[in-house]
Amino acid sequence: MASDVIIKALKGIVGDSNASMSEAIRQAYSRDQNYMFNEPKQPGYVVRVTNKEEIRQILKVANDNKVPIIPLGQGVNIRGLCIPTRPGSILLDLKGMNTIKEINQDMMTATIEPGVSLGQLVAACRKKGVRPAVPGAPATCSAFANYMLRGVYHHNPQDGIDHVLSMEVELPTGQTIRTGSSAISTSYGPHCRYFGPDLTGLFMGVPGAFGVITEMTVKLYDLPERQELIGFGFDDWKRASEYAIDMMKLEIPSLLWLIDWIALAVIAGFSRRQIKLKTPKAALPVCTFALLLEGTEEDVELKLGKLEKLVKRAPPDQDLRDGALSTGMFNAEEFLGGRNVAGMLKMGYYFALAFFHPMSNGAEIFEMFKDIGEKHGFERDIVSFVSTPTKxxxxxxxxxxxxxxGELFVDQTEPGVIDNLKAFSKECIETILDRRYIYSWFRPYATVLDITLERAGETGDLLRKIKNLLDPNDIMNPGKFL
Incomplete structure (x- = not known):
């Protein structure tokens, strides 16, 4: 179908002002922070929607004409997941669907739409005396999209990473799928994940490749009565990992980040020049623990007692409990709201390869990143690493x-740095898989997925069959997952 016919159909659904082929508008959706690995490409159309019925009609137009469609929540994205891979794609902007439909303190759930930002959800929940899972992301990100993709959360060591209970999904074939207890029209409500096979899980970790999720019910948690932010320093990553294992066995942390000196210097606000000159290195441990204890007064006192026994039995290399960790480096309040990314942004292009693995082999992976980074022209000390245990x-x-x-902050204007970074990424992915270091990737997309699916065998074949069943014309965000 000709583009003028498509745009006419789209305007007929959402109105003239909410569907556009303007190059200026399309350009705004053509790239994100991951442009080195995802070539910038304009969508053919940008459509702003405000309700489910508009989405159903747009999906029908797209499916009937085999036009690719890419759902976008808030657009705070650093992995290229909403950048088109094919010309003439429809960018489905969901920011206008930004209603918090319910916060239910009795059920400890919130029901939200795709455009609800993290800051919006946190603020609304606080008024009710509860909190959502808070990812390590800016307050402007889509809470909805983050939960769907399984983010990395401040409370990973306490709450884990699965916070979605049920959803409503529009398929390109015209069906509306409801998962969890929402599947039963006469159920008590959307507050339960379990109804036969875990269909909620089927639509998680998939960036709009199976359908458009239009509504989601997520878990809520109690606001802590008390917080204690504590720091320890270690001279090598292996000992830090062993200490983290002991802490997790004792169920001490609500939050625990293991942070190398580079990442800590970025958080602390050192300049790019200072970090390049390694000015902060002498003052910072090889690995710093950012440890947060939370709960009632009684809970925190119990955890502090366990921690004190551990410290007496095996003292850390540096005890930072005098407040050094919180003065300008961390603020416990950040762990209840959005992440401050200003320090990261001023460092240049941010590269990260993220994955799940056992804590016990973290030191070996830490050295692997540095070895491969050095091989591809990156100074060993500038290759960064961070970890958090995840229940x-x-x-x-x-x-x-x-x-x-594994992280790198690079100046993309330096000659050859882009090719070096791509070679570094590819070798890290292949080495991690060859050495059986990890369980799985955090978000297995783009280059990571291409390399990994070769090793997935019949499981990969099954995923392709599921994709073909739900999206037979392959219009849903093609190329981002399968």
């Missing part, structure tokens, strides 16, 4: 599950 469920740390990422 599988309450009182359950199966497999020592840990989220980690």
């Amino acid at each position: 599988s469920g309450p009182n359950n740390w199966s497999g020592q599950l840990t989220y980690s990422e």
Whole structure:
């Protein structure tokens, strides 16, 4: 179908002012922070929607004419997930669907639309005396999209990463799928994830590749009565990892980040020049613990007692409990709201390769990143690494599950740096898989997915069949997942 016919159909659904082929508007959606790995490309059309019926009609137009469609929540994205791979795609902007439909303190759930920002949800929940899961992302990000993609959350060591209970999904074939207890029209409500096979899980971790999720019910948590932010320093990553394992076995942390000196210097506000000259290195540990204890007064006192026994039995290399950690480096309040990313942005292009693995092999992976970085022209000291233990469920740390990422901050204007970064990324991915270091990738998209699916065998074949069943014309965000 000709583009003028498509735009006429789209305007007929959302109105003239909400559908556009203007190059200026399309350009705004053509790239994100990950442009080195995802070539900038303009969508053919940008459509702003405000309700589910508009989405259904747009999906029908797209499916009937085999036009790719890309859902976008808030557009705070650093992985290229909403950048078109095919010409003439429809960019479905969901920011106008920004209603918090319910905050239910009795059920400890919130029901939200795709355009609800993290800051909006946090503020609304605080008025009710509760909190949502807070990811390490800016307050402007879509809470909805982050939960759907499983973000990395401040409270990973306490709450884990699965916070979605049920959803409503519009498929390109015209069906409306409801998952969890929402699937039953006469159920008590959308507050339960379980109804036969876990269809909620089927639509998580998939960036708009199966359908458009239009509504989601998520878990809420109590606001802590008390918080204690504590810091320790370690001279090597292996000992820090062993200490983290001991802490998790004792169920001490609500939050625990293992942070190398580079990442800590970025957080602390050192300039790019100071970090390049390694000015902060002498003053900072190889690995710093940012440890947050939360709960009632009684809970926190119990955790402090456990921690004191651990410290007496095995003292850390540096005890930072004198407040050094919180003066300008961290603020406990940040862990209840959005992340401050100003320090990261001034460092240049931010690259991260993220994955899940057992905490016990973190030191080996840490050295691997540095070895490969050095091989591809990056100074060993500038290759960064951070980790946080991640619970599988309450009182359950199966497999020592840990989220980690190898990071690089680079000046993309330096000659050859883009090619070096791509070669570094590819070798890291292949080495991690070859050495069986990890359980899985944090978000297995683009280059990571291409390399990994070769090793997925019949499981990869099954994923492709599911994609073909739900999206037979392959219009849903093609190329981003399968």
